[in-house]
Amino acid sequence: MSLIDLLDAAGLTGRGGAVFPTGQKLRAAFAHRADLIVNACDGEIGTHKDALVVAEHLDELRHGAGLMARTVHWAAHRGSDTEARLLEAGLQVLSVPARYVASEESALVNHLHGGLARPMMRRAPVVAGSTSPRGRRLPPTLVLNAETVWRVSQIERFGPDWFRSFGTAAEPGPRLVTIGGRVERPGVYDTAAGIGLGDLLQAAGAIDVAAVGLSGLSGGWLLGATAWATVWSDADLAPHGLRTGTGAVHVLDRGACPLDHVARLTGFAAGESAGQCGPCMFGVPAIAEMLDRLAEGVLRPDEVRLLHQRVGLLPGRGACRFPDGVAGFAASALRTFRTDVEAHLAGGCVAARERSGATR
Amino acid sequence: MTVLWYLSRATGVISIVLLTAVMMLGVFLSGARRSVGNRTTTTQAVHRSLALGTATFLVVHIATAIVDTYVHIGVLAALLPFASTYHRLPLGLGTLGFDVLAAIVVTSLLRHRISERLWRVVHRASFVMWPVALWHGIAMGTGNEPILRFTTIGCGVVGVLALVWRLTGSHHDSSRRREVLRQEWT
Numbered sequence: 339m340s341l342i343d344l345l346d347a348a349g350l351t352g353r354g355g356a357v358f359p360t361g362q363k364l365r366a367a368f369a370h371r372a373d374l375i376v377n378a379c380d381g382e383i384g385t386h387k388d389a390l391v392v393a394e395h396l397d398e399l400r401h402g403a404g405l406m407a408r409t410v411h412w413a414a415h416r417g418s419d420t421e422a423r424l425l426e427a428g429l430q431v432l433s434v435p436a437r438y439v440a441s442e443e444s445a446l447v448n449h450l451h452g453g454l455a456r457p458m459m460r461r462a463p464v465v466a467g468s469t470s471p472r473g474r475r476l477p478p479t480l481v482l483n484a485e486t487v488w489r490v491s492q493i494e495r496f497g498p499d500w501f502r503s504f505g506t507a508a509e510p511g512p513r514l515v516t517i518g519g520r521v522e523r524p525g526v527y528d529t530a531a532g533i534g535l536g537d538l539l540q541a542a543g544a545i546d547v548a549a550v551g552l553s554g555l556s557g558g559w560l561l562g563a564t565a566w567a568t569v570w571s572d573a574d575l576a577p578h579g580l581r582t583g584t585g586a587v588h589v590l591d592r593g594a595c596p597l598d599h600v601a602r603l604t605g606f607a608a609g610e611s612a613g614q615c616g617p618c619m620f621g622v623p624a625i626a627e628m629l630d631r632l633a634e635g636v637l638r639p640d641e642v643r644l645l646h647q648r649v650g651l652l653p654g655r656g657a658c659r660f661p662d663g664v665a666g667f668a669a670s671a672l673r674t675f676r677t678d679v680e681a682h683l684a685g686g687c688v689a690a691r692e693r694s695g696a697t698r
Numbered sequence: 699m700t701v702l703w704y705l706s707r708a709t710g711v712i713s714i715v716l717l718t719a720v721m722m723l724g725v726f727l728s729g730a731r732r733s734v735g736n737r738t739t740t741t742q743a744v745h746r747s748l749a750l751g752t753a754t755f756l757v758v759h760i761a762t763a764i765v766d767t768y769v770h771i772g773v774l775a776a777l778l779p780f781a782s783t784y785h786r787l788p789l790g791l792g793t794l795g796f797d798v799l800a801a802i803v804v805t806s807l808l809r810h811r812i813s814e815r816l817w818r819v820v821h822r823a824s825f826v827m828w829p830v831a832l833w834h835g836i837a838m839g840t841g842n843e844p845i846l847r848f849t850t851i852g853c854g855v856v857g858v859l860a861l862v863w864r865l866t867g868s869h870h871d872s873s874r875r876r877e878v879l880r881q882e883w884t
Contacts, residue, residue: 435882454883473813613878620874 341405341494342368348498349510350490354483355382355556355584357572360490363480364406366465370478374407375450378414378424378484379434379441382584383554383603387514388484389420390526395488396427402491407480413446438555438610442658443481444468445612451476456612457658485514505530509571513582517542519551519589531571531582535560538570538587546591548689549674551599553583555607556663558670559596579670595689597678600671601626601633607664615656622664624648629668632682639683646672702766709759711846714835716752717799718853720745721828722860729864746806753803756796788837795831798823828857 339347345361352358354377367374376399378388391399392414403410412429414421415436424431432450434440440455444464449455453470461469467478482490489511493501504512509531515538518524522543529538539547547562558580560568568574572581590596608626611618628645631637637645649672652665672679681688723745730738760776771789775782779797780790805812805820835850 435884437882440883449884456883473815611878612883613875616871619871619878 341490344493344498345490348493348501350486350493350501351509352483353387353485353489353513353585355553355581357581360482360486363465363482366463367406367478367480370466372407372465372478372480373409373411374403375411375413375432375446375479375481376403376484376487377441377443377446377481378412378420380415380418380420381438381441382556382586383438383606384518384551384586384588385516385554385584387516387526387585388414389418390514391484391488392420392423396423398491398495399484399488400427400429402487402489402494405490405494406482406487411450413441415441437612438607439612439658439660442660444658446481447476447479450479454612456614457656457660459657506532506571506573508573509582513585515570515585515587517544517587517589519587520544520546520591520594521589529570533570535568535570535587536566539566539589542587542589544589546593547589548592548594549590549596551588551590552580552586554586554588555603555667556659557581557583557586558667559600559674561674579666579673592692593689595633595678595687596671596675597629597633597682597687598689600668600675601629604629604664604668607660607667611660615661617652617655617661621648621652622661625652625664625668629671632679635682635685635687637683642679642683700768702762703768706759706762706766707843707846709755709762710835711849713752713755713759714831714850714853716748716755717828717831718857720749720752721824721857723748724824725860725864729867729869749803749806753799756799760796785838788834791830792834792838795827795834798827798830802827832857 342361342365345364346359350360352360352363366372378392380386380388410430411432412424413432413434414424416433417436421431421433432446434446434449435455437455439445439457440449442457444458444460445455447464447468448458448470451470451474453472456471458468458471465478465480468476470476489501501512502510504510512528512530515527515529516525517527517538521539522545524542527538527541535550539550547565549562550560550565552558552560552575558578560578560580564578568578570582575581590599604622604626608623611622613619625645625648628637628641628648632645646669649665649668652661654662656662678688723741727738727741727745730741763771764773764776769784771782771784775784775789776793777797779794780786782789782793801820802824805817809817832850832854836847836854
């Protein structure tokens with residue numbers, strides 16, 4: 339069985355969040371003799387899984403990468419421990435500015451070939467070769483998330499049946515989840531789709547769970563009560579408009595104002611725009627500013643419609659999916675935290691009341 | 699034949715007026731502060747059609763100058779800058795301007811087949827073409843006719859005002875792009 343057949347049989351999909359079938363991507367890579375970039379940037383907010391894979395499974399990772407390409411570049415955020423580890427191992431390291439969009443597939447390829455680490459406009463899949471913003475042809479490049487490469491090496495060693503013994507039939511294989519926020523044991527957990535989100539929360543030592551954020555800036559929110567009872571899989575999260583995505587789980591307790599947290603993250607997103615597409619340059623800062631005023635309790639009730647309208651204008655209009663992700667994140671927050679939104683529009687805050695109640 | 703001579707001068711002045719209008723529309727397009735309705739689309743369409751219209755007047759202007767026997771201007775001198783013995787510099791400037799315009803028209807017609815960068819570089823040459831054409835207009839032919847000379851000078855004044863508007867105005871799009879580019883991306 340060839341490697342591609344093994345991956346197809348295993349049903350491995352990209353662990354960077356996009357869930358694209360890896361076998362299909364590798365078939366295109368072989369056809370175009372593509373080089374490989376192993377993406378170990380952990381670009382998503384709240385994920386540390388790539389760091390863990392590099393720290394604890396570098397030999398397997400190198401083996402997996404060697405199966406797929408002769409030339410391998412190792413992308414890591416500049417100044418990170420992961421970068422230091424890769425350099426120490428004597429690997430070809432692509433030092434990526436620690437920016438949210440800089441580790442996007444096409445941004446890495448652009449950066450590798452001397453361009454800026456900003457996403458490119460795509461006319462074809464990056465694996466088939468791309469065109470730089472200056473009109474230069476860039477060689478075919480396969481970009482895979484570090485966890486994906488590790489899984490490839492595991493499938494080659496243990497076989498597709500071993501891989502399929504984890505997870506669900508539709509979402510097979512082990513998955514790394516990073517749990518953070520108000521939990522006693524934050525960190526990376528090796529689990530699989532189909533596990534109860536409540537079990538994950540319990541494992542990480544979450545006690546007071548007001549809300550759970552999934553997949554960082556590219557995901558959205560669940561209220562605590564819902565989160566305890568929900569199964570962590572794309573199929574079960576879909577009714578809530580959510581995905582497992584990048585595998586980040588962030589816990590907020592009752593003392594934290596969720597709108598405050600959402601406004602801070604959206605404000606961060608506004609500063610991460612690569613300044614190339616209108617919706618990202620102006621749209622994301624515009625909704626960040628409104629969410630900020632909502633968190634402050636100074637947004638006028640008649641502006642809420644405009645906020646929703648602006649959020650609706652973001653998706654599908656950028657060179658990359660960054661604005662789509664932020665729009666989904668903001669829309670989910672406005673939907674999930676409806677009670678908090680109403681309290682803030684009336685000049686109050688549920689979490690602040692909770693805090694003062696707790697101190698009394 | 700004096701008819702040809704007059705025709706050449708008339709089309710020359712019309713050309714500089716149209717060229718100035720096309721340049722100003724282009725300046726307005728690239729420096730538009732915000733797009734309102736389909737104003738940008740309309741401006742773009744007028745900019746393109748008028749540019750092609752200008753080219754036809756220019757062709758007549760050059761052809762009549764060659765055919766006319768009052769002064770001798772060869773075909774070579776009309777295409778190759780500074781190849782004419784008659785008013786070598788001012789006439790050569792006119793030739794240069796026409797060559798640049800031809801390059802701009804050709805690259806614009808082929809815009810979807812060539813790289814955006816090549817189109818942009820050639821298109822920017824219009825900022826050379828316009829003053830060169832203006833100089834050619836003022837230095838030649840319109841000396842004894844105040845109405846022709848003032849038309850050309852008027853074009854210069856209006857065009858410069860448009861350029862000043864373009865250079866001094868800040869555009870929220872380009873300023874945000876510049877601001878982001880100053881961050882760490884390499």
